[in-house]
Amino acid sequence: MANHIEIDRDRCKGCGLCVASCPRQIIELGRDINAKGYHFAVQVDPSRCIACQMCAVSCPDVAITVYRGRK
Amino acid sequence: MDANDTAVFTYPRSLSRTPTHYCPGCLHGVAHRLVAEAIDALGVREKTVGICPVGCSVLAYKYFDCDMIEASHGRAPAVATGVKRARPDLVCFTYQGDGDLASIGMAEIIHAANRNEPITVIFYNNAIYGMTGGQMAPTTLVGMKTSTSPTGRDPIDRGAGYPIRMVELLNTLEGPVYLARQSLLSSADIFRARRVVQRAFSLQSKGFTFVEFVGTCPTNWGMAPVEAREWAQKRMIEVFPIGVFRDREAEAAKASAAKEA
């Protein structure tokens, strides 16, 4: 598989900081809500992910893990 | 998921898995993570003692996965002094907000710095008292509205004083080894902040090290997290400029290199 991120939906507080930080604009706050009642973030188009970690470092709740895919 | 994918950003070992009580988008969480990453990078989790303040980060003892002491309001640097005088072999950090550090704890921070206590102080500046509901802080900007400066902080007609610049203040002292201010207001800033915190921890054995973070309080500023970050970039950074104000080790290295050349 290629570059992608994993968002721990139960840690996410739907703050939107990752959304604003992603240079490829491939994260959105989804429609669904998690156990705490937040609209958690989802990566909408992993194929465009460059594994730059911009989203992960900006997340105050450490909800994002970033993977770099094998070429 | 492909087992061959490498995780390039993962959850730090020194941060506990307990979800924080912080409001959505509050940058206390980012600051915590940077501290935990520095502890991991130096491999010192098992000999670290953290000291948390009174303020929104009062429960930080739950969030770091190392020994933790909860201090009274403003006294974390004094508590850290007690820790390090008893056990100089331990790594010790304090984590403090602006009310805690720059108001009620002003004497403790100045004197710990002046004695060059070998501790690392992490100072989270959000220009407001978060925990008690948005009152004016010593770092509140002139004109900024808070629940106790309802018409905006007014140093002239209401005698409310001016924002205190802690790094600059500490920079007048002989003692400290490392003094820096870094913003947490963008991903690029956070990457830089990560290096700054690690530098501070790595110099702790030499003496007093201090990192101020310019952060936010979306809740009491009455802004969405992204908006709060943008507002702080525009307004706070001009009052609280970013930079490494002092790095005694780097200065010494430079001086000896110049001598050799």
Next chain:
Amino acid sequence: MGEKILMKGSEAIAEAAVRAGCKLFFGYPITPQNEVPEYMSKRLFEVGGQFVQAESEVAASNMCYGAAAVGHRVMTSSSSPGVTLKQEGLSYCAGSELPVVVVNVMRGGPGLGGIQPAQSDYFQATRPGHGDFRYIVIAPATIQEAVDLMMDAFDLADRYRNPVMVLADGLIGQMMEPVVFREDPPKEYDKSWACTGCAGREKNIVNSLYLDPKDLEDHNFHLFRKYDEVEKNEIRVEEYLMEDAEVALAAYGTTARICKTAIGLLRAQGFKVGLVRPITLWPFPYRTFRKVADRVRFVLDVEMSMGQMIQDVRLGVVERCPVHFYGRVGGMVPAPVEIVQQVQRLLAE
């Protein structure tokens, strides 16, 4: 037992702490106890310890909190206005169950008051800072006793994980008397709760915050079960010439010494007078006063205050006999003859 050494009270107190294994001192100068930090600023570095002249008493008490949190024996000393500032850190020590020893060489107040001896901190010692908690309070009357109690103070602090206050006054601090230091090595206590780094174990937390009311109530219940133990095990009191006494004086510390001189004078005139001297002010020897109250015509409580310990004396006596008061304040020390006259006057009534 070691040899006899002639020492000034404050220095003997400091040396006793060092011999009890205390290697850390944090304090702020205030008269009349400056000899304690001055002695420590030299002595502790000789034994591989640390001395810090703190920026304030507030800071000093919180430095003690830090050092105690990593499991080390630690002390501070101060005098009345400084002790007020130390109440902050000490309440946190009690809440977090940290052992700390505090010496309070009392001076007169209120406010800046004066620098002469007084006993007007009985309240702030036995009814300490904010929250439901206690200090164990011990009040020596001689320098030898101060030395012995100082060494006991560290054991009490460690055993009960609680602040212990040694309550003295300027007279005890300034007097010179020969003393002998006990030579038994400091006892070891389990300190597995201390923040020493989490190698090989779960992390430890030193904390006094309980946001859930139920948890905080349970914590208070726990502290008070411990205080029940202290009350059961640790009350110390001296009964001096009480076997045949018709009048009991009640006094602690220096005032008790003066009372003994007065008793000598009164007995020479044929008055059967004795003394009940609480050595622990908390836990207070209520039972002793209750027992004594049935046998004497009255109790005369003598203090260098406007009457503070008398409240506890009355609680012990429970109206079984009259309790009278004689006090001097502001640094005025009652002379034995004043006490003699009081007893004679009360007996004549």
